[in-house]
Amino acid sequence: MGKFTGKGHCLTCPIRPASLFGCLKESELPLIEHFQTRVVTFEPGEIIYNEGERLGLIYTLREGHIKLTKFNNEGNAQIVRLIRPGDLFGIEKLINDSSYHHTAEALEKVEICQLSVDKLNDLREQSGNINQAIIERALLQVMKTENHLTQVGLLKSDARLAWFLMQWVGDKSDPVSFPISRRDLAQYLGLTVETVSRHTAQWKRSGVISESKNMLTINNRQALESISTK
Amino acid sequence: MGKFTGKGHCLTCPIRPASLFGCLKESELPLIEHFQTRVVTFEPGEIIYNEGERLGLIYTLREGHIKLTKFNNEGNAQIVRLIRPGDLFGIEKLINDSSYHHTAEALEKVEICQLSVDKLNDLREQSGNINQAIIERALLQVMKTENHLTQVGLLKSDARLAWFLMQWVGDKSDPVSFPISRRDLAQYLGLTVETVSRHTAQWKRSGVISESKNMLTINNRQALESISTK
DNA sequence: CGCAGGGTTGACTAAGTTCAACAGTGGTGG
DNA sequence: CCACCACTGTTGAACTTAGTCAACCCTGCG
Numbered sequence: 001m002g003k004f005t006g007k008g009h010c011l012t013c014p015i016r017p018a019s020l021f022g023c024l025k026e027s028e029l030p031l032i033e034h035f036q037t038r039v040v041t042f043e044p045g046e047i048i049y050n051e052g053e054r055l056g057l058i059y060t061l062r063e064g065h066i067k068l069t070k071f072n073n074e075g076n077a078q079i080v081r082l083i084r085p086g087d088l089f090g091i092e093k094l095i096n097d098s099s100y101h102h103t104a105e106a107l108e109k110v111e112i113c114q115l116s117v118d119k120l121n122d123l124r125e126q127s128g129n130i131n132q133a134i135i136e137r138a139l140l141q142v143m144k145t146e147n148h149l150t151q152v153g154l155l156k157s158d159a160r161l162a163w164f165l166m167q168w169v170g171d172k173s174d175p176v177s178f179p180i181s182r183r184d185l186a187q188y189l190g191l192t193v194e195t196v197s198r199h200t201a202q203w204k205r206s207g208v209i210s211e212s213k214n215m216l217t218i219n220n221r222q223a224l225e226s227i228s229t230k
Numbered sequence: 231m232g233k234f235t236g237k238g239h240c241l242t243c244p245i246r247p248a249s250l251f252g253c254l255k256e257s258e259l260p261l262i263e264h265f266q267t268r269v270v271t272f273e274p275g276e277i278i279y280n281e282g283e284r285l286g287l288i289y290t291l292r293e294g295h296i297k298l299t300k301f302n303n304e305g306n307a308q309i310v311r312l313i314r315p316g317d318l319f320g321i322e323k324l325i326n327d328s329s330y331h332h333t334a335e336a337l338e339k340v341e342i343c344q345l346s347v348d349k350l351n352d353l354r355e356q357s358g359n360i361n362q363a364i365i366e367r368a369l370l371q372v373m374k375t376e377n378h379l380t381q382v383g384l385l386k387s388d389a390r391l392a393w394f395l396m397q398w399v400g401d402k403s404d405p406v407s408f409p410i411s412r413r414d415l416a417q418y419l420g421l422t423v424e425t426v427s428r429h430t431a432q433w434k435r436s437g438v439i440s441e442s443k444n445m446l447t448i449n450n451r452q453a454l455e456s457i458s459t460k
Numbered sequence: 461c462g463c464a465g466g467g468t469t470g471a472c473t474a475a476g477t478t479c480a481a482c483a484g485t486g487g488t489g490g
Numbered sequence: 491c492c493a494c495c496a497c498t499g500t501t502g503a504a505c506t507t508a509g510t511c512a513a514c515c516c517t518g519c520g
Binding site for chain 1: 304311325355365371372459
Binding site: 181182183193194197198200201 | 466468469
């Protein structure tokens, strides 16, 4: 259930700039001088927490990727979010007495920093910047999810998939780490494994993208672009 | 462009308990003693703001319903949220220097309370409860949108529609105000007008629901329930 | 070696979209 | 007051898309 690998020191943490505490001003740094967190690693496929659990922990991802999934009554899964390094998750615990609203699963070997809700709340009372940063992250999250919803609600399967790949890869033209199975893609985009496979196989044949052992390359960005806005 | 109907006094506002300021403790009420807002009304179909506009205003809906819409490149619309009385919207303005991320349109005659971002920010510095309330609203919004996404991603058209109607009506068995056109339903659920119409017409014929001039009744909740979880 | 799991492919089917026609309704102007 | 128009909702038929079911390949692993 996750291997403890040591205490983290927020002040000197290499990913602090990308983390929640990246918002602190020089003068506020003493606030987290003695702040420690637990750093934990998980193997691919391991569950970090389950929907409904009540641990008082909030997480920052340091390395790797994680998926957050919701299940409907019939046990079908919808992936609602993909977590990247620097992202905060489990943050719904900031609502009084709530439990986790997703199941969080590691897509690859990940390193996570655990932060206690209570300690974070103490900190919030001392720094308005932290509150602002939390609000901004939450509001950005709303927008991203609305964007996701818009793609799923409006686009055809190939456009959805093309949109996602472009988002994932960004503007890099080198191979990019791609730890996402066909199944995950399908559950993220509201499709079936087969449709996802058909499109990607087709694009691989026509050379638009290429794949080799968890690495993805977009060879013809323009082609994907035009599919995604068709 | 909205008719100004007077100043609102937050302290004595009838919907304060449901509004953002419902979070204030007795002892904090003096904070808003002299707080005033502009109360404005809009007619059905009027636009309250457009995506990209930069007014420094945040809104609380006092009466009626509003839809928030996003448009994709081809001009197709996805309704991402329906606003009910007491809800806060335009709140993305709390992110530094951002613009509105939706187009807000009145579905019926609405009464809205305009609040300046700057004034709200002043207030945030004086009350941690306000920050907490904003965070909770933002996080709840994330969850609702994720829920919406899950329905759109996983359910078949009839289940989506049934789910929506049940959500809308709640557990009331009396007729409920229903100011939502077939077109809006379709744009909210990621369907076409025709599919929505076919299902509702069918359900009206079989007596599961009934409709008369913007009022909706669910006659057979169990039937809808079983369709929505099929 | 044999097995499990992920990925691919094909044939078929079901679901929903598209296009088109038409009904009902409310509003406008002569 | 009625004729006309615009708009919303409904329905049908043809068509397209994506889902379903099933077979098979490939890879990694015990």
